[in-house]
Amino acid sequence: MNEYLEHYRIESKLGEGGMGVVYRAYDSHLDRPVAIKTLGAQAVPDEERIRRFIQEARAASALNHPNIVHVYDVGQSEGVAFIAMEYVQGETLSRVIGRKGLPPREALKYAIQIADALAKAHSAGIVHRDLKPSNIMVTEGGLVKVLDFGLAKLTESEEGGEMAATRTITDEGKVMGTAGYMSPEQAEGKRVDFRSDIFSLGAVMYEMITGRRAFAADSKLGTLAAILHKEPAPLSPVERPEAREIERIVARCLRKDPQRRWQSVGDVKIALEDALEELEQPAPVTTDSRKRRRLWLWASLAAALVLAAASAFYLRSNLASTTPAPSFQRLTFRRGSIESAKFAPDGQTILYSAAWEGAPVELFATRLGSRESRTLGLPPGKLLSVTPSGDLAYLLDAACCGGTGTLARAPLAGGAPREILENVSGADWGPQGESFVVTRRVNGRARLEYPIGTTLYESQGLPPVSPVLSPSGQWIALFDRDPIGNFSVIAVSVKGEKRVLSEGWRAIAGLGWSPRGDEIWFSAVRSGEETQAVRAVTLAGGQRIVSHTLGLVTIHDIARDGRVLLASSNTRISMHYQPPGASEERDLSWFDTSWLYGLSADGKTLLFAELAYGDDQNAAIYLRKTDGSAAIRLGEGNTPALSPDGKWVVCIRRERERSQLMLLPTGAGETRLLPLSDLAYRSAEWSPDSRKLLIFADQQNKPARSFLVDLESGGKPRPVAPVGGRASLISPDGRSILVTASGKLYLQALDTAEQRLIASLEPAESVLRWSSEGRSLFLRHNDSPTSVTLYRMDIDTGRKQILREIKSPDRIARIWNVSVTPDGKTLAYSFQRDLEDLYLVKGWR
Structure with missing residues (x-):
């Protein structure tokens, strides 16, 4: 074949499915083979098929993962809609499985990769909805690639929890998917969530192990009826406990009730990894082997009795000291954002800065066990630190100056604040409240000072963030930003020694010293990273995960008794x-x-x-x-x-x-x-x-x-x-x-x-662009976080004319970038x- 779609030369036909035809092609611009999926010219008038076709490209293009086929391009050429994607050399999983199924080890290795791909999609709010062996490729090296997001559903959780109703771009009441692999709720045309993919994964795993479908009948309606009302036949009888564990994992995936399935594909992946690890352990000793070792066992019995006594003591002490599960107590109950939070000296009062319902940032106090908060009556500002005697350090006017403001101190018992220092971005009290650690800008350079006026660290870029003095008073933990914009966790000693402990973070969300003062606990994220967690790093650079989290959380304070104040955030940026x-x-x-x-x-x-x-x-x-x-x-x-x-x-x-x-x-x-x-x-x-x-x-x-x-x-x-x-x-x-x-x-x-x-x-003003004739400029003025006024300013006279006002669609939503056309x-x-x-x-x- 010598046909072209734009700069893609079609070479051969690879297959055909319900959504289109797939060809092997050659990208003449980037000199690489690609796979091209097309909708034929006869299908183009069908707007629903085009919508779903583009939807597939939209869903897949957002997913960057080694087990997901990468989408390069989408377009239309001479009436043919197409998607250009990564070309994978290998076979579909349906061919790899065959009639006899796969060895358990091989099946588990493939299933773990499939689960990892689904975890990536689910973290992006995407449900596949058509997972099946023919939509999974396996390379010669055993690498799995999940493809065909043609039925993918984008979800957006509403208030009410993870499994709340979702906003869909496929129609409720339509049965979409492939009979034999779809979940019961999908077969009934109901709304589906991530747990539907878990059911499909269970069906795929069942087929990998047995070589037959979990649900099969002579017709599509018969298959759907089996999915809704019948249980699959048991997997082949096995003797080893770890093989029975595989059966348990698959059975839980295939529960009819979504509430009784695994609730996260990440949990399925962990269970599969554990099963594979057990499966790869040496096999149990056989009867003949035990006979050959009987003399050795008798010779070791005396030593075993001694070890048993020691083990019993160990088990008793270990069980007695089992660590209880962490507990979470909600402290705030209003709509808005939390800027900072600290423990008061009594340990029972929580002080925090928040912007509720679109109002300016205020300082509040609440008592543990109470749902009510009261304002402290201080000017708007961000709380930074609290001394053992109850003095507050907080930042005035930070909202209008790009995160910098005037450092002030005020007594918790009441009284007017006293201004200390300008152009400050962060601060912490010394051990007894006698001095300050500050980060600020001086003559265009970013400085870390302790005490004020004594420079410990200086850089050309943006000021370091969130300085926190260690309990020993010898080290300061903070986030620093390198010249290319990435964040690092660093520690600077009071003698000026700087240590970079963890680097390469795209976004940061708070840090603090561990209860024992030997680690820095922090929350940060890299783009596309699936694992959200609170992490710990030592001064020697050793890292570990303190706790996995459902999303990005912000650490605000850590008490010496181990209690932590953190904020859980649901963030959405719209356009x-x-x-x-x-x-x-x-x-x-x-x-x-x-x-x-x-x-x-x-x-x-x-x-x-x-x-x-x-x-x-x-x-x-x-x-x-x-x-x-x-x-x-x-x-x-x-x-x-x-x-x-x-x-x-x-x-x-x-x-x-x-x-x-x-x-x-x-x-x-x-x-x-x-x-x-x-x-x-x-x-x-x-x-x-x-x-x-x-x-x-x-x-x-x-x-x-x-x-x-x-x-x-x-x-x-x-x-x-x-x-x-x-x-x-x-x-x-x-x-x-x-x-x-x-x-x-x-x-x-x-x-x-x-x-x-x-x-x-003015501090709240910035220039957006030139007007088309070049005689005036468009300016923005940040009236508040939720309100912006646009001006046209004459460059000769400096005269300003209001162009329009922008109000945030939600009174708690902050306006960021604004663009306007030259006219x-x-x-x-x-x-x-x-x-x-x-x-x-x-x-x-």
């Missing part, structure tokens, strides 16, 4: 769009962390990233048309920017020790990595002609600076703004840039570097809703 003349906004969110980065000049395309997806250090980058059509995944990177001609997206690709500029084509074309340099990139934006990049980056042992990069000449980055100033937004005529320094906004000529002052910016008529923005509850945890070790 709204408002076209010209429309009175209502449209929700164009893709998954659950849609962070807007740009809006095309014509207002027809959104550039955004899904922050919870991607790889360890890079988010998944998407383009989406504002007509509501499916989003297209371009690749993985950070802080993307769309070129004015719409052909490229520049982003920062972060690796463990470096960052690199990457260009992603929005259509046909090859990804380009720009040559490495000694710069650590923070951001990049385009010139109006799409030929140059204006970047902001850290330099080795020098302050961060703005540079201009010519993509056509390939020359070295050229500094374009003075040290201490940050350049942005090249003017529409390409002759000038904007420079901000010390709250002042300047217009600087690119050729002569001559500057003129345009305006003074000021089209708008898009992202907002984040955090629903947090404070808990008291007992029993962690």
Whole structure:
């Protein structure tokens, strides 16, 4: 065959299914084999099939996992809709199984990989709904690849718990899936959740072990009836207990009632791993072997009696000291976000900062055992630390200044706060409340000081986060940020020794010293990581998991008696769009962390990233048309920017020790990595002609600076703004840039570097973009976390005119990035809703 679909050369037909035909093809752009799934031209008028077909690409493209087939591209060419995906050399599991089934060890190894793939999908809110042996590939090396998310259902938990009703994009009442593998609730056309996939996994495991289907009949209706009303025949009789354990695992997967099945595919995976580990142990001693060893046993009996006495003592003491399960006591009961929480000196009062129901952050107090909280009557601020005598350290005005504010102290018993120090991002009291540990900015540099004025650690980048002094008073634990934007857990001694203990974290959520003071407990996450946990690290760098968690939690305080204050968060980042003349906004969110980065000049395309997806250090980058059509995944990177001609997206690709500029084509074309340099990139934006990049980056042992990069000449980055100033937004005529320094906004000529002052910016103001004619700028003013005002400012007169006001759709949702078209008529923005509850945890070790 010599047919082409765009730049894919079709080579041979691989198979055909209910959703389309699959071909082997060759990607001429990236020189690699691919698998192409198509919908024939006769199927294109069927909107439902196209919707499900695109839905498959949408679901699979969000999943980056070694046991899931990777989707490269989706499109239409000459009336043919297609998906380009990873080509897997191997056989379907249905062929591998055959008629006699598989050895238990082999079946378990495959089942563990399938469960791992499903765990990844479930963590992204995706239910497969059509898991079966023909949708699973096995390579020659035994690697499993799950494919065909054509029936995948995206779920969004509502209030009421994990197994609450879900919002579906497949219709309730329709029976979708493959008879023989679908769950009873799926067979009845009811709503399904992750436990439906667990039933299907059980059916697949049954078939792997026996070589026959768990539910089979002469017709589809007969098979559905068997699923609803009959139990599968027992697995083949086996003698070894570990083989009976496999049967128990499969039987629990195949329970009719979802409540009686395994409640998490992660639990199934753990049980399978345990069964495999037992199966690979040496076989029990046979009768003949026992005869041969009888003399040895008699010779060892005396020693065994002595050991038995010692073992009995050990067992009694061990059982008596069995660690009880951790307990969780909920402390707050309102809608909003929790900024910080600390134990009061009496150990029974909890002090915390929170923003409830969209109100400013306030300081509250609650007693253990009470559902009520009272305000402390202090000005809005974030609680940082409490002394044994009851003095509070908290941060004033942090909300309007990017996380920095004025450090103040106030007595818990009441009284006006006393301001201590400005430009502070974090603080902790000394052992007796006699001095402060602080992180702050001084002359553009980030500092850790203890006491105030004595610098222990200094860096060029952003200030360290969450400093906490050890119980011994000799070490300070905190989060630091490297030049490419990753977080590390570090410890700095009072003598200035710095130790990097754990690094490479994408997001952080609090830390504290363990009850004994020998570990730092922290919560952090990497992109795409499935395991959420509270972790511990020692000063020597040894790490362990303190406890697995259902999601990301924030550690706020750890008492010396072992009690922990933590917040559990349900976070969702959404994206709204408002076209010209429309009175209502449209929700164009893709998954659950849609962070807007740009809006095309014509207002027809959104550039955004899904922050919870991607790889360890890079988010998944998407383009989406504002007509509501499916989003297209371009690749993985950070802080993307769309070129004015719409052909490229520049982003920062972060690796463990470096960052690199990457260009992603929005259509046909090859990804380009720009040559490495000694710069650590923070951001990049385009010139109006799409030929140059204006970047902001850290330099080795020098302050961060703005540079201009010519993509056509390939020359070295050229500094374009003075040290201490940050350049942005090249003017529409390409002759000038904007420079901000010390709250002042300047217009600087690119050729002569001559500057003129345009305006003074308020702390809550920032520039969004140039207007189309180049004579005015669009500014945003953060009135509050939930309200933003947009202005048009004349660059000659400095006169401001209100363009519009943006109110958050939810009064507890914070507005983040805002984009507007050059004519000021089209708008898009992202907002984040955090629903947090404070808990008291007992029993962690």
